Amino acid sequence: MKKINLAAVIVSMLIFAACSGDTVKSVQSVPNLISEKFISDTEYEIVCIGIPKEGLSGIQKEESAKRAALLNAYYYSKNRFDDTVRPDVDGKVTKFTMHEDYAEIKYIISKSNLKKRLK
Numbered sequence: 285m286k287k288i289n290l291a292a293v294i295v296s297m298l299i300f301a302a303c304s305g306d307t308v309k310s311v312q313s314v315p316n317l318i319s320e321k322f323i324s325d326t327e328y329e330i331v332c333i334g335i336p337k338e339g340l341s342g343i344q345k346e347e348s349a350k351r352a353a354l355l356n357a358y359y360y361s362k363n364r365f366d367d368t369v370r371p372d373v374d375g376k377v378t379k380f381t382m383h384e385d386y387a388e389i390k391y392i393i394s395k396s397n398l399k400k401r402l403k
Contacts, residue, residue: 316332316333316334316335316352316353316356317330317331317332317356317360318331318332318333318388319331320360320364322398322399323392325397325398325399326394326395326396326397326398327392327393327394327398328361328364328365328392328393328398329390329391329392330357330360330361330390330391330392330393331388331389331390331391332353332356332357332360332388332389332391333353333356333386333387333388333389334348334349334350334351334352334353334354334355334356334386334387334388334389335349335352335385335386336348336349336352336385336386336387346382346387349382349386349387350380350382350387350389352387353386353387353388353389354377354389354391357371357375357377357389357391358371358372361375361391361393363403364402364403365393365398365401365402365403366401366402366403368395368401369393369395369398369401371391371393374393374394374395375391375392375393375394376391376392376394377389377390377391378390378391378392
């Protein structure tokens with residue numbers, strides 16, 4: 285019985301080793317938050333970047349990068365504040381800069397007593 289269990293373990297390890305090949309691509313994490321800070325008790329500034337989808341050019345590349353940066357700003361604001369702060373309603377893009385490979389936005393969230401709404 286021990287030989288059968290040992291054989292089963294060896295066979296399962298061989299199958300696992302055969303399945304894990306070099307075809308899996310590893311995803312690199314790109315730091316997308318540049319800075320974040322309180323401007324006042326009612327305003328919070330997030331500066332972040334967005335990387336466009338591969339293969340796009342022109343206005344599509346620009347809009348894809350802008351959308352990615354905006355979603356990053358939403359993500360960081362949702363992680364900083366409680367559910368009373370809605371980044372799509374309480375925030376706005378104040379500056380947009382398109383670089384060669386990425387877009388950079390400055391996003392400001394405005395709401396009364398914002399410092400009290402931190403998580």
